[in-house]
Amino acid sequence: MAAVWQQVLAVDARPGDSLRYNAYRTPAHPQFRTQYIRRRSQLLRDNAKAGYEPTVRRQYLKLRSQLLAQRYGPLSEQSSFRAHSNSIRSSRTTLDRMEDLEEEPRSQGSRGHRRSVSRGSYQLQAQMNRVAQEDRAPGSLVPTPLAEASRAMAGDTTLSENYAFAGMYHIFDQHVDQAVPKVQFANDDKHLLACCSLDGTISVCQLVPTPPSVIQTLRGHTQTVSDFAWSLSNDIIVSTSLDGSMRIWNTQDGRCIRHIPDPDGAQLLCCTFQPINNNLTVVGNAKHNVHVMNISTGKKVKGGSSKLTGRVLSMSFDSAGRILWAGDDRGSIFSFLFDMASGKLTKAKRIVVTEGSAITSISARSWISREARDPSLLVNACINKLLLYRVVDNEGTLQLKRTFQIQQSSHAIRSIFCPLMSFRQGACVVTGSEDMCVYFFDVERATKAIVNKLQGHSAAVLGVSFNCDESLLASSDAKGMVIIWRREQK
Structure with a gap:
């Protein structure tokens, strides 16, 4: 159970995705982002101790990932997220210092039905597309040579x-x-x-x-x-x-x-x-x-x-x-x-x-x-x-x-x-x-x-x-x- 709630937390945190989730949680009040992730961590630990079935928690993870992907766009072509072990480790070690975290909890979406996805996802996607234009040359499909920080995050491999x-x-x-x-x-x-x-x-x-x-x-x-x-x-x-x-x-x-x-x-x-x-x-x-x-x-x-x-x-x-x-x-x-x-x-x-x-x-x-x-x-x-x-x-x-x-x-x-x-x-x-x-x-x-x-x-x-x-x-x-x-x- 502990591993599962850590995966849920990793999905919520995504500390490295500054172009994705982090910039969209209470942008005018960054201190609330840290408070949010701390509270999420506490609730998830409490639920893990309560002994809920692991399969139920894993299903919750999939559904919440899907909702976040719909709101902000997928991390990959597949429909759901991957909570790799490095993401889990990253989320645990940055709780005390992170300032940029992803969006507010979707209380109605937490019921788990995929049809409850926000209908505003297209507008948000369009906004993010416009922002991304600054990071690439006109008509280019991929990062420009100026995207040094982004390439460094990928390990600088060709x-x-x-x-x-x-x-x-x-x-x-x-x-x-x-x-x-x-x-x-x-x-x-x-x-x-x-x-x-x-x-x-x-x-x-x-x-x-x-x-x-x-x-x-x-x-x-x-x-x-x-x-x-x-x-x-x-x-x-x-x-x-x-x-x-x-x-x-x-x-x-x-x-x-x-x-x-x-x-x-x-x-x-x-x-x-x-x-x-x-x-x-x-x-x-x-x-x-x-x-x-x-x-x-x-x-x-x-x-x-x-x-x-x-x-x-x-x-x-x-x-x-x-x-x-x-x-x-x-x-x-x-x-x-x-x-x-x-x-x-x-x-x-x-x-x-x-x-x-x-x-x-x-x-x-x-x-x-x-x-x-x-x-x-x-x-x-x-x-x-x-x-x-x-x-x-x-x-x-x-x-x-x-x-x-x-x-x-x-x-x-x-x-x-x-x-x-x-x-x-x-x-x-x-x-x-x-x-x-x-x-x-x-x-x-x-x-x-x-x-x-x-x-x-x-x-x-x-x-x-x-x-x-x-x-x-x-x-x-x-x-x-x-x-x-x-x-x-x-």
Whole structure:
């Protein structure tokens, strides 16, 4: 229990994030900030002594982290925070001298329902974006050379040093000879991941203790599993399949909790959780439709459906859950406004990347680095390029920022932003490729953007995923091989 309340306190304190939480608690009365954190510490210690169930306190930690992330923006691309041991130590040693702490306790938000997030988060986000303009050059995506203090906080390592992955930590081959279109680490977890396969199953794998092993095999789909997603708390996985169904799985025992047929009776090709309300999942199908589904009732949400120009292959929400982007097999990306109260979708914008070229992956990121506040979208399309867009307004309008040359003409390749926000100059994205390699690109470099290139697969690399602290990278290929790469330790 003591460790858990220290984690809660670490989330509240964040003493190093001067650009984030600390400046926004009673800015005119800094003395109240210290009083607040002291009182929080006292209450948390008292509650720990009272003997509350650890699972309840951990759930509180997740929910409070989510509320703070919504108000001030996420610390990483994942929906919840990480309370690393160094953050805990930092919060404990600076209680007597800290002056800058984060915002007042959200008494109503403490009930734990994600829907109670402040509706003012967008206005605050916009304000912070304007402030951040002072820290970067016009149009730049990353910190300027003047950001000496920020780079020092990151350890003054270069992007190439930070992403020097080389050695193989482990190879999983349980899906051999059947393509693995997606691999994904669990939220805020270093050693738990899952991968789906054309063989109709999903494997849940644990990397520690050694040797790594498959701890659950989720069986039930009768055809290819096209996509899956972890819930925020990692206790649920939702999956879609070409058998025309969505399934909800208990990750602890591998049980299928619910089987939900597609409302149109079509093949389901992609899915994503609503990041604020995990009771809602959006699915895309082969009849060009997206549907918002209530996983508790198994029913489609009224007003939560819309049509694209082609088969829906990829989707991503922004971190606030207000904008949904969906890509189809005819080269279009649509943005939708999501109503948090009703689950209704409203079609907003459409961009044609290249007519007739499938959009196989969409990944949204609020900020690429802590000092680069432009929301961005990373897109794979079958045009032999990885595309980076800037989100220019609150309707999801996209402006092309950068392109990176890869090999992708026919396979459903996926890409990701690196999960940790960085104070370094430069920001990294990672993608698979049909040339059997994994590529790391620095989005700021005008030339020679490749930071690292991993070789080891014997087929097109389809999926990539980082764990929460970027110490491990997973990649999957068209022959069913999943490789776990380990970052070199300096």
